[in-house]
Every structure is written in structure tokens, then in C-alpha cells.
Amino acid sequence: MTTLSQRLLMATCLLSPAAVAAQRCAAPAASYHVRWLGADRFGVEARFAVPTSRLALRFSEAIGRPEAQAASIDALEGWSGDAGAAVAYRGEGTWSSVTPLTRVRYEVVADHDAVEWTGGGIDEVASHFGDTYFFVGNAFFLHDADWPSCPIEIAFDLPEDWSILSPWPGGPRSFHASDVAHLEKNAFAMGRFTAGATDAGTMTLQWVLDERLASIAPVLVPMMTRLPPVFADYFGATPAERYAVVVFKGPRMDGGAFRESFTLTLADPVRAIDALVWTHGLAHEMLHLWLGNHVRGANPAEASWFTEGFTDYLAITLGYRAGLFEAPMLAQRLANVIRRVRLAPRLSPGVGLVEAGREKSDHWERIYGGGAMVALLIDAADHDGFVAALRDLVAHADAPVTQAGLLATLDAHTDGLGTRAFALVDAGGDFGAIIAWLGRAGVEVTGFSPDEVYVRFAGACEADACLPSFVRR
Ligand SMILES: [Zn+2]
Incomplete structure (x- = not known):
């Protein structure tokens, strides 16, 4: 079983510079036409402006289905110009042809929920609930990941009373992904449903909720809709036009994170406390629209x-600002950040923050805890400078940022705090220094042994107005 946090780890957090590349493209790299055939089947006809001899779907493991996602592809035919071209299955979700293909036609059988997916849960593949079909692009669209970074067109020919939940801009029946990665690393849904929607600045959040989970809508929907306006306000700009969320009932709680979309499976009974985990996952992934997708590292891993x-x-901090939890939980979560920093040297001895990024899963506490600690230190000491630095990075994200450039921008707005906070955490995060630093900002920290940490806000008052100003709503 893959946990939500492991899944979020695996979800790639990088983006190609699609917006820039799209301007260089004279035509879409490919266009897909999707048709409902009935009986759990969709017909797909794809035309490739950039001919390809190799097509692929994602290949993840499933019990009793050795060919995984490829097993749901039927009646595949190919053409090279006007001439038919044989397409051979090569295993592990790949197909090839001797002559470059300019057109293919195939059917997708929506039977993915008949097996258990072990290489990533069902939330990362496809499922259907009620009259709604959800797919991840890479379980549906045969594609060539090496296509140039040019837009992809997707048109739908569906019954009139069907809706489409699309992570791609466009509509109502045709959309365009900015490149092949945005086509395949995104979730979408088709069927008879009424999508919920909320506007936040320039971004629209849309979601479809499994009817079997309708009873939790009063809790779930406000939590989802509170985040985007807080993010848009915080960064002063929104890099994505839309964000799609699919929520359905599954065997266990799990989450799949994609470029402009997020899937969530919830098990019955839904426990209130789990909302902390899935709203954190949703918030984390949505924040990558700004940090990770938009502001990118020149060396992304590092x-x-x-x-x-x-x-x-x-x-x-923005989850608290959005009202997803209250001050005692905020204190608990900040204590967790510091606890991770204290445990990191024992789990990743001698590994610095930059180096740790090369093996994220081995150095999880260093990366997630250490990086969060750097942010906490800067924010606590100079909140306005911290926000100004992030806005500066977001506003000038046309080129990837180097390690030196990152620290220089943080320093420029905070009188050198970026480098000082980074150095403190990079050197192992001396607990006494952290206590002193945060104490000056009204965050009282104590702890014992290498793994016990407690946080209390100065004055021991948990009303929002009593909190240190940098975390106040
Ligand atoms: Zn992430």
C-alpha cells in the first residue's frame, strides 16, 4: 500500500517551460478526438503533426493484470500518411511501428477499477463512479513523451447531457494542453455529473464529487474552496488558469497529484481527522503551481x-490562514517541522540541504523538514520581506533559478536572512539557535532528547489576535 505522503513524494513537481515553448510552435504536436461508444468504451482518434514510431502509456503494477494500463487498449490501428502501418505492442505500456505514424485509432475500455493497482493506487489510473468516468491522461492517451514542447488538442464527442472536468484550458468540448506532459500528467473526468466550481483571482477550481460521498460535501467543499483565494492573494498572481479535483470513494484514503489536478479517494466511513492529511496534500500540490512548477530550480532536484x-x-501557514485548522494544530505542525530538523542529522548524517535533494526519499526529513525550517526562520524574522521575496521569485520565473540566485533573492528582501537561515539549517539546525531565533518572533520552543519538540505561542493565548503577526490570519 502506498501512503498519501509517499504518493505525493513520487508525484513529479517539475514543469517544462511550456508557456515559452508554446510560442515557438507553429501547430499542435498532436490532436486527439474522444468519442463515447457506450458499454464502458471510448473511441480515440489521434493525429500526430510530429510523426512518431513509439507510443506509450504509463505502466504501473496491478494484481492480475500484467500489462497494466495497456490491457485496456483495444483495436489499435495506425497509419503513416494514407498507408496503413502495423503497430506492435512491445510490452510495459509501449508500442512501436516501423514507419512513423501520423494517425492512430483505438478504443479504451474503462475497466481499470476491476483490479487492484499496487504501483500507485487507483487514484493514479482510472475509475468510474455513478455515471462518471475518471482517467489520468497517461492511462488514456497513447503519446510520445519526446514530442517537442508544443500544445496538444483534445476534443470530446460525448452525449449532450455529459459534462467534462478538464485540467486543460478551453471548453466546452475542446481543450488544449500546453505540451505532452500536461496532457498525460493530469486527471480528467467525463460523464453525467454537475461539477462544483469556485473562482479565485484568475484561477478556477473545479471539482467532481462521487455521489456516494455526498454527505461529506458540506465539510469537503468549503475546505477546497478556501485555499485558492488565499494562495492568489498571498502570491499576488496565479500561474494556472484552472485546477481540477476528482473525489471518489475507494478502498482506502489516498491521493494522486498531477500538474493542474488532484485526485482523492476516501474510504467509508470518512473520519474528520483525515481531512488534515488530505487538505495538506491538496494545499501542497496546489502550491506547486507557484513553487516547483512556475518557480523552478535550474537543477530541480538540488x-x-x-x-x-x-x-x-x-x-x-496558509492552511491555517484559510481556516483549515486552528491555532493549537498550527503549533503542533510547526513543532513537527522542528522535530523533523532534529531527526534529520540522525537519518541523513552529513548530508546538506542541496545534496539531499538528489535522493529525496532517502533524505525526506532534510528536504521537507529542513526546507520548511528555512522558510519558518525567515518568515518569523521578517514576514514582509519573506512574502516580498516569494512574490519577486513568482514575478520573475521566466528562467529557472539557481541556488545562488535563490539565496540572493531571499537575501535582497530580508537583509541577508535567507543565507543565514539556510546556513543554520544546512549545518544541522542547532536546537539552541532555533529556540533563540524563534523566541524573538514570539514562538516559544522547548524539547528534550533528540526527538521531542513542543511549540507554544508567546502569552499562551490561542486566539488569532494573540498569535505572532507572521502567522496571523
Ligand atoms: Zn511536492
């Missing part, structure tokens, strides 16, 4: 302390 750590930190 910038993980920033793209993952700052993202985790903001998921906490």
Missing part, C-alpha cells in the same frame, strides 16, 4: 529544499 520545503511550510 532546489528541492526550496520547492518542497517552502511548499510544505506554506501548506501549513
